[in-house]
Amino acid sequence: MHIVLGPADPGPGAAGPADPGPSPWRALLVEDGRTVGARDAPLSELPGLVRSLAAESPRPEAIRWVWSQTARVYPPLLAAGFEPARCWDLSLCQRILSQAAGFPDTGVEYAPVVELDPTPPEPAEERVLPRVDPAQGSLFDSPAAGERSGEPTADQLAAELAAQLRAVTGSRYPQRLTLLLAGESQGGMIAVEMNAAGLPWRRDLHEALLADALGPRPADGARPARMQELADRIAATLQVAGVNPDSQPSLLKALHTAGIPVRTTSKWDLMAWAEEGGERVEERRALIAELLEYKTLQRLWTANGWHWLDEWVRAGRFHPSYAVGGVVTGRWAAHGGGAMQVPATVRGAVRADPGWLLTVADASQVEPRILAAMSGDRALAQAGRDGDMYLGVAELGRRAGSAVSERSRAKIALLGAMYGSTTGDSGALVPHLRRLFPAALEFVESAARIGERGGRVATWLGRTSPAPSADWQAQVADVSTAEAESRARSMTRSHGRFTRNFVIQGTAAEWALCWMGAVRRRLHAGGADGAGLRTRLVFFVHDEVVLHGPAEEAGEVRTLLAEAAAEAGRLLFGNAPVEFPLTVSSVESYAEAK
DNA sequence: TGAGATCGCCAC
DNA sequence: AAACGTGGCGATCTCA
Incomplete structure (x- = not known):
């Protein structure tokens, strides 16, 4: 069951002079692509409507809530205490599908019904507005939201959903693409929740x-x-x-x-x-x-x-604003306060509340593990079996008499292979690595060759790299002078390094998305009575999460983090022999983690 | 005065 | 001469 939330009528900008009354919103109940019901409510009562719809459903957890943009629609619902299991963010999914539609290999045939912008609201805007208070209305009442003209209606959004689902069904790997779009949408909710919770900051x-x-x-x-x-x-x-x-x-x-x-x-x-x-x-x-x-x-x-x-710390919390999939590869970006680069020097100010703990989990060597899984390189997967993958590679190298014989060398060699380095220590070790792991090296080099030709690549779940720009095409073709030729060669190689890294970094981002989603589900279902834990995700950086919760929950939280990591690995790669170990610690100060 | 480029540092 | 991927961001400089 999908429930599509959107304005009942076109926005004031499209209809003419603004209507002074409360704008009605509509919930469309969609079953197997057919609309089976509709309920209207004034905007201010949307949280109540959503909750009663969930309460009326025999399986509320099976409802997938559909909206134009999680970052704008979800905050007031969350503030009212509504944390649904599943959603579908039409703007985030549209971005992925639109990219894929231009790349025939994906089998995605898609044209938007309505154009949706996935860009989250400016952090400055959030700061100007008071934080959402459920009793006092919502972001919907903000000037920024009200000024947007031609807000798509619930009916248009339902049509857009249908177009997106059709595109997925007809695609080459519908299950993977579904996982990606559901994961991206869930990431949208997690981003809003983490922004609302904030990182405790003294x-x-x-x-x-x-x-x-x-x-x-x-x-x-x-x-x-x-x-x-x-x-x-x-x-x-x-x-x-x-x-x-x-x-x-x-x-x-x-x-x-x-x-x-x-x-x-x-x-x-x-x-x-x-x-x-x-x-x-x-x-x-x-x-x-x-x-x-x-x-x-x-x-x-x-x-x-x-x-x-x-500027950034309010009432003991740092509230970064996340842009889900804001990086080409699918990684998240963050705007405001440099959230993705909290330096080691200030981590001592990040402290759990009294009686609570921060649980910090860091996935170890995600990218080389992703490489092992995607390339099916059994030797590389084996090297990651016992915890530290770089040590495993070094041990294997030592036994084979390779130059890749100690941890530090294994690390720079693997990073060099994934980034495409050709010079220095790192570049020199790559040929040695190729002898140990031919399948893995062939995999990244094939991605690089495609990029050098100006081609496009896709992640494991189907996020596609952008086509090179017209400017790139022109410059790469320009061999009129020695200088132009050398620039062309440099740009060619640079794009090869980009696609080489894209497949790995992007798939690692997908793993992280699945990991966090699994963590969220387990938090909601945890506790002795299964009624859920109070611990919440409060921070995320690429392959690391921070949770904040009562000290007595920390043990269970550490366990569920590891289970979720394994679940994410299975979701992506089935039973492939690749593991995703974590470094986890429950601490009072972020500076103590690791 | 302000947009855009450049440098340099931080994170993964 | 260590330079190889993705970013954000602040200070300074450049140029209209």
């Missing part, structure tokens, strides 16, 4: 950490004391007055004036110069240490300083 601890590193909070426009001291010392050492270490050109010029021949001002270049040897190594090291310390503090101050706290 302002006092963060401020203490800032004061410790930077000194007291400076007036606006002024550098923190510790940074100013360092800047003065650097200017004195270089004997270049007024050098601004925040300005790359200024710093580079000052370094050159002082006789330091670095090519860039990057950390790596500076460190290399300091360790070059020759005369006065100690002086070099001292200068570089000051520069690096300045850079570290500058980063902390600008990326996660007081301003960041003011």
